[in-house]
Amino acid sequence: MSDKNNQILEEIGGSDYKYGFYTDIEMDQAPPGLTEDTVRFISAKKNEPDFMLAFRLRAFRHWKTLKEPDWAHVEYPPINYQDLIYYSAPRKRPKYDSLDEVDPELLETFEKLGIPLDEQKMLAGVAVDAVMDSVSVGSTFKKTLAEHGIIFCSFSEALQKHPGLIKKHMGTVVPYTDNYFAALNSAVFSDGSFAYIPKGVKCPLELSTYFRINAAKTGQFERTLIVAEEGSYVSYMEGCTAPIRDENQLHAAIVEIIAHKDAEVKYSTVQNWWPGDKEGKGGVYNFVTKRGICEGDNAKISWTQVETGSAITWKYPSLILKGNNSTGEFYSVAVTNNRQQADTGTKMIHLGKNTKSTIISKGISGGRSNNSYRGLVKTGRKAENARNFSQCDSLLLGDQCGAHTFPYIDVGNRSSIVEHEATTSKISEDQLFYCLQRGIDMEGAIGLIVNGYAKEVLSKLPMEFAVEAQKLLSVNLEGSVG
Amino acid sequence: MLTIKDLTVSIHGKTILKGLNLDVKEGEVHAIMGPNGSGKSTLASVIAGRDLFDVDKGEITYMGRNIFDMPAETRAREGLFLGFQYPVEIPGVSIANFMRTAINEKRKHLGLDPLTGAEFLRVMEEKKKMVDIQSKLASRSVNEGFSGGEKKKNEIFQMAMLEPRLAILDETDSGLDIDALKVVANGVNKLRRKDNATIVITHYQRLLDYIIPDFVHVLYDGSIIKSGGKELAVELEEKGYDWVKKEAGAGNAA
Ligand SMILES: Nc1ncnc2c1ncn2[C@@H]1O[C@H](COP(=O)(O)OP(=O)(O)OP(=O)(O)O)[C@@H](O)[C@H]1O
Ligand SMILES: [Mg+2]
Numbered sequence: 177m178s179d180k181n182n183q184i185l186e187e188i189g190g191s192d193y194k195y196g197f198y199t200d201i202e203m204d205q206a207p208p209g210l211t212e213d214t215v216r217f218i219s220a221k222k223n224e225p226d227f228m229l230a231f232r233l234r235a236f237r238h239w240k241t242l243k244e245p246d247w248a249h250v251e252y253p254p255i256n257y258q259d260l261i262y263y264s265a266p267r268k269r270p271k272y273d274s275l276d277e278v279d280p281e282l283l284e285t286f287e288k289l290g291i292p293l294d295e296q297k298m299l300a301g302v303a304v305d306a307v308m309d310s311v312s313v314g315s316t317f318k319k320t321l322a323e324h325g326i327i328f329c330s331f332s333e334a335l336q337k338h339p340g341l342i343k344k345h346m347g348t349v350v351p352y353t354d355n356y357f358a359a360l361n362s363a364v365f366s367d368g369s370f371a372y373i374p375k376g377v378k379c380p381l382e383l384s385t386y387f388r389i390n391a392a393k394t395g396q397f398e399r400t401l402i403v404a405e406e407g408s409y410v411s412y413m414e415g416c417t418a419p420i421r422d423e424n425q426l427h428a429a430i431v432e433i434i435a436h437k438d439a440e441v442k443y444s445t446v447q448n449w450w451p452g453d454k455e456g457k458g459g460v461y462n463f464v465t466k467r468g469i470c471e472g473d474n475a476k477i478s479w480t481q482v483e484t485g486s487a488i489t490w491k492y493p494s495l496i497l498k499g500n501n502s503t504g505e506f507y508s509v510a511v512t513n514n515r516q517q518a519d520t521g522t523k524m525i526h527l528g529k530n531t532k533s534t535i536i537s538k539g540i541s542g543g544r545s546n547n548s549y550r551g552l553v554k555t556g557r558k559a560e561n562a563r564n565f566s567q568c569d570s571l572l573l574g575d576q577c578g579a580h581t582f583p584y585i586d587v588g589n590r591s592s593i594v595e596h597e598a599t600t601s602k603i604s605e606d607q608l609f610y611c612l613q614r615g616i617d618m619e620g621a622i623g624l625i626v627n628g629y630a631k632e633v634l635s636k637l638p639m640e641f642a643v644e645a646q647k648l649l650s651v652n653l654e655g656s657v658g
Numbered sequence: 659m660l661t662i663k664d665l666t667v668s669i670h671g672k673t674i675l676k677g678l679n680l681d682v683k684e685g686e687v688h689a690i691m692g693p694n695g696s697g698k699s700t701l702a703s704v705i706a707g708r709d710l711f712d713v714d715k716g717e718i719t720y721m722g723r724n725i726f727d728m729p730a731e732t733r734a735r736e737g738l739f740l741g742f743q744y745p746v747e748i749p750g751v752s753i754a755n756f757m758r759t760a761i762n763e764k765r766k767h768l769g770l771d772p773l774t775g776a777e778f779l780r781v782m783e784e785k786k787k788m789v790d791i792q793s794k795l796a797s798r799s800v801n802e803g804f805s806g807g808e809k810k811k812n813e814i815f816q817m818a819m820l821e822p823r824l825a826i827l828d829e830t831d832s833g834l835d836i837d838a839l840k841v842v843a844n845g846v847n848k849l850r851r852k853d854n855a856t857i858v859i860t861h862y863q864r865l866l867d868y869i870i871p872d873f874v875h876v877l878y879d880g881s882i883i884k885s886g887g888k889e890l891a892v893e894l895e896e897k898g899y900d901w902v903k904k905e906a907g908a909g910n911a912a
Contacts, residue, residue: 604746605710606746607746607747607748609706609708609730610742610745610746610748611748611756612707612729612730612731612734613706613707613730613731613734613739613740613742614734614756614757614759614760614763614816614820615731615734615735615760615763615764615767615820616731616759616760616763617729617731617763618731620759620763624748624751624755624756624759625748625751627750627751628748628749628750628751628799629749629750630750631749631750631751632750
């Protein structure tokens, strides 16, 4: 750990966005604009079953009736949805069994990102399903997974091979009527991942997917669906970095998780979309709907997220605790710097008896950024003995940034206990000087202190993800004080 | 190694150090004593590069270079170490991680390869033994929840790890029990070499029984008003500061 941390600190030297590069893979894309024809084009391009096209069209028609929401604590110029490109795919249509077959340029890209999509990773016991733009391009360990009856593949592939499972579960946790961006995603989603863990199976590998935006002006509409049958377990990781881009890029993903009786799903994400330059120019708009449901008794779902990127983040991974004794957890580190804006948090909806939820949120703001926590804890009428503990801490790195906390509590049952704690602190001059005096420069000092501050959340991440996350925290806070 | 000439320092317009002079050579141990608020910690901070203070006049030369040309972290990498009077807590950052970072920054500065994990652990074990630190301390967060004495011992441990050319120990003996005091003194003595130097700031001559100083200075109201050998510390302990003040006042016409 210390090993890696050091490496992190050594890498802080440069001030430009480390992962800002662009891979020139020939694109095969839809013309800009969004009409029913675009929706049909996408569906046809992907050779989808009829039910899928019907779903998309219903979503699209619904979307047209909606207005973009404006209640979040963020500001951005209006998005012209007719300017975006809704589908793009690498032309060399990939269907690989081994990495040798993968476009070397793409592998190089992953190399630059420090994503070890190679033997090392396999040895580390990680199956990787890498998503580049809209099409999945590499899968490993599928065979091992198959032996356990686990399905882990791109959403498109799942639509071809397991249409029944998709039809049964898709949209049951996040219906397309949920919100503006959910409707948009449901209409035009490009690809994503599907994981299915059968009854009683403990997934022996960490499942991970790397997302990346790569095509100019291409809105990225990923869709993830994770289904954990009774008594199963899976740890799923998702992460991304994005190249430097002059225009704003819209990212509106949907993640749905279903945990049945006695099942447990750990979902971890490190999010590092391009945040824009120091003036806030460019950068990704990340408007995501993530929700899980503990469908059966004793089910457990935990979200762990590290948010360091995006010009604007609007994201509330939420959980519906329906089964009795089910457990929900939300661990979050959200970092904003320069002109970044983040409005993020969670919703814990307690419906079953003896349901428990924990929320630990660490906001870190530097530069002239704005970082808001928005959380809802709701206990239903039948949620006897529901319990929630929330802790929301904010760390300010300067005096031009903002931290805001909007906790909403809605208790529908007298036996429920909801606790909320909040703190705001500043990085102290004394701490910084202590580090400087030991020979650690300012950026390194901030990296160390911030990583220490976020440790409680970082420690929930799978080991190798934690290392990446530490890197991102340090890199993203360059020049944040002052 | 360290030469301070006519150093005048203020904060928010209030002058704290008033034309201070000090000369520390390789191999020497200097003790600085003086009443509360006389400016001892301020002096240490200014040498270490804390930018809170305004240097109004004077110069400091460290290893032949104008110290004010070097940012605080460069001074540290060039072998300057300050054992803080009040070490700060850095929650969530383990001492091991903290030290590894510090050591490798220093090594990079000196053009050396970073220590590998295994090398670092070996050095750490060795130094822990040297300063008699329990192994569990190193895995704890920097100073977090440490007792007063533990914090001071931790400063000595860090000093041992970083092997400074010039160490300034600001009341590292305050709040230590007798055993801990011996540990601290022992650490300093073991690290003593011909080519390094130590400045110990203390209120108690007791420490100087263990760390034998070559010079003892009295810092009073922002300047050094008397210097002597180790017997001066004994005299101060017996008679207090009044007589030194008077002596200085007589020569200085207040
Ligand atoms: N940050 C500061 N702001 C205002 N005044 C300060 C500051 N730091 C030090 N001073 C003042 O400077 C003077 C010298 O303080 P300093 O801490 O150097 O004394 P000291 O000799 O180390 O005392 P002690 O023996 O109590 O540690 C004191 O009057 C103190 O109040
Ligand atoms: Mg002092």
